[in-house]
Amino acid sequence: MTQDTLPGDGVWTDESDWEFADHEGELDQEHVPMPTLAVVGRPNVGKSTLVNRILGRREAVVEDIPGVTRDRISYEAQWAGRKFWVQDTGGWEPDAKGLQQSVARQAEQAMQTADAIVLVVDATVGATSTDEVVARTLRRAKTPVILVANKVDSEKLEAEAASLWSLGLGEPKMVSATHGRGTGDLLDLVLESLPDTPRETLGGTGGPRRVALIGKPNVGKSSLMNKLTGEERSVVHDVAGTTVDPVDSLVELGGKTWRFVDTAGLRRKVSQAGGTEFYASLRTKSALESAEVAVMLIDASEPVTEQDLRVISMAADAGRALVIAYNKWDLVDEDRREQLEREIEREMVQVQWAKRVNISAHTGRAVQKLVPAMETALESWDKRISTGALNNWLKEIMAATPPPMRGGKLPRVLFATQASTRPPTFVLFTTGFLEAGYRRFLERKLREEFGFDGSPVRVSVRVREKRERKK
Structure with a gap:
């Protein structure tokens, strides 16, 4: 089978009726910001x-x-x-x-x-x-x-x-x-x-970036908020679930103003929470949806729990930039550190891309390291790759590692484009279905080539039928 070439117009194809404008126009309708x-x-x-x-x-x-x-x-x-x-x-x-x-x-x-x-x-x-x-x-x-x-x-x-x-x-x-x-x-x-396009988009110029503090109950979110603000902005108590409503605070960190939202700890399942806890869970989800970057707090002194993993998945599914802050690091000894590394490698493979910071909200240890982690994650979240660079990279990857054959045929990627940012979303136009494992391979290679530390990356495939030529 001959290897496809990459014409100068940016479309990787040997079909003359596939045009660059066709793909771009198709995506325009799907990714316009909504009012x-x-x-x-x-x-x-x-x-x-x-x-x-x-x-x-x-x-x-x-x-x-x-x-x-x-x-x-x-x-x-x-x-x-x-x-x-x-x-x-x-x-x-x-x-x-x-x-x-x-x-x-x-x-x-x-x-x-x-x-x-x-x-x-x-x-x-x-x-x-x-x-x-x-x-x-x-x-x-x-x-x-x-x-x-x-x-x-x-x-x-x-x-x-x-x-x-x-x-x-x-x-x-x-x-x-x-x-x-x-x-x-x-x-x-x-x-x-309603106007055709919104007058204000999330994270627009002039406003502070929005950060959601998330995690299971009693993991130290309110303590971190108070350490960042320098005041008792959030109620701190040893009883889990003290915070019910999201609490907004403007915080000066690293020479910038950030809007932090301290949220209620999310329960194992919303259906297991009743009354106030149920509505607190819904409001916490809303705070996450309105944020740009999530700082997920995990108690480093205890084993990673199912609740931790569920909250992390919620942030990733919401498409938010993510920083995982391992709190209470002052309580972690050498044995626990080795155990934690094994837990991360085993349980958190789906979010290996997340930025990681070890902190102590109680003592203030390494709290300032949150700033570069959040900045890197947001930079990745906002990143856009040019169509030419993306397709040149894809040509090399496909030549070195072709996708698995399906039904005796080798799927070809005709064109690739970055459809949107926040999070970076890529669409591949192909002649056949790409296996989930191969899409994960492409995502990993995307990260190796272009970065995206701290941001989820979405890769979707659009299978196109070959058009009949006009006679």
């Missing part, structure tokens, strides 16, 4: 029910008590062929104290960063003083706002809902999130209000 719709309102007006209705599936937690949703949680939605993020928020109380004050901050931040806003009001109650304060704030915002009168389950409630014109946000869109009444028309209006 965000924030769903806001006071507690218990049906925001999460409406989010579920928009999504067409049950994702947001719904309960008949106010304040179940405490953090901003984002979900991917699609309507009429367009994709966008839907951000569920906690209820906004202008005079909120304590926990409700934290909820209010989350809702306000969603309003500041969203591309369109849905303000949900309970039509059966009417406009409250809280609704009026929210509406006054939103009238000053440049972001498009859609006023939704929820719980309009019948025509007789429409007259009462019409009174919401008084909020000064235009015509209230009458819906019943529970029954789906009016939600199709609402979604049409949402698409009209």
Whole structure:
């Protein structure tokens, strides 16, 4: 079999009807950043029910008590062929104290960063003083706002809902999130209000990079947060599970400002946690989704557990840059170090790419080493490889180590491109399926050639049928 060549246009193929522009155009539609719709309102007006209705599936937690949703949680939605993020928020109380004050901050931040806003009001109650304060704030915002009168389950409630014109946000869109009444028309209006591309992307210029401190309960996350901030920012207690809500702190490290989020320890399974622990687990997942790099704390003085591995997998599956910090290193003797090395080699083979730092949150030992580890991981997370360099490298790899044959045929890679960053995602256009083992081989070789320390790398294969030539 003859070896394919790499033409000057960057397409590795011997088929004249395969064109560079064809592949690039195909990817453009799939990796365009999506705009965000924030769903806001006071507690218990049906925001999460409406989010579920928009999504067409049950994702947001719904309960008949106010304040179940405490953090901003984002979900991917699609309507009429367009994709966008839907951000569920906690209820906004202008005079909120304590926990409700934290909820209010989350809702306000969603309003500041969203591309369109849905303000949900309970039509059966009417406009409250809280609704009026929210509406006054939103009238000053440049972001498009859609006023939704929820719980309009019948025509007789429409007259009462019409009174919401008084909020000064235009015509209230009458819906019943529970029954789906009016939600199709609402979604049409949402698409009209959302821009084609978001006004703000994750980790954009000017803002501090977001770091999520994750790990099982009582591993030292809050102690590390307090050491970094130099104050008792997070509650520390020997009882596992002290932290419930994600706690945000701006931290000066290495001459930069970072936004750290201390999260609740994740249980072995969400289904095993009840009440407050269950919702804490959901909010921790949300904090991880909104972060750019995760710092995973592991108690180095104890054996690596199933909980540790599950949290690590969650960070990797979320596509976040990852630093693994082995905490309580001051308690580790020589025997434990040798044992830990064997555990890492045996149990953590899937995340060998993660940056590793040995620290002591209690004494502050080597905490500053987190900075270069996070910077390297984020640099890899943001890295982009040119199409020419990628295909030249791939040509050499395929020539030296061809993929396994399938059905008596040797799959050929016709073209490769980096579809996106954060994390680096590569798409291979092939004439046949590539075995999972060979894809892992390519990922390993990618890392050897281009780096990507501290970042997951995704390699997907798109099998293309040979096109019939025009006669």
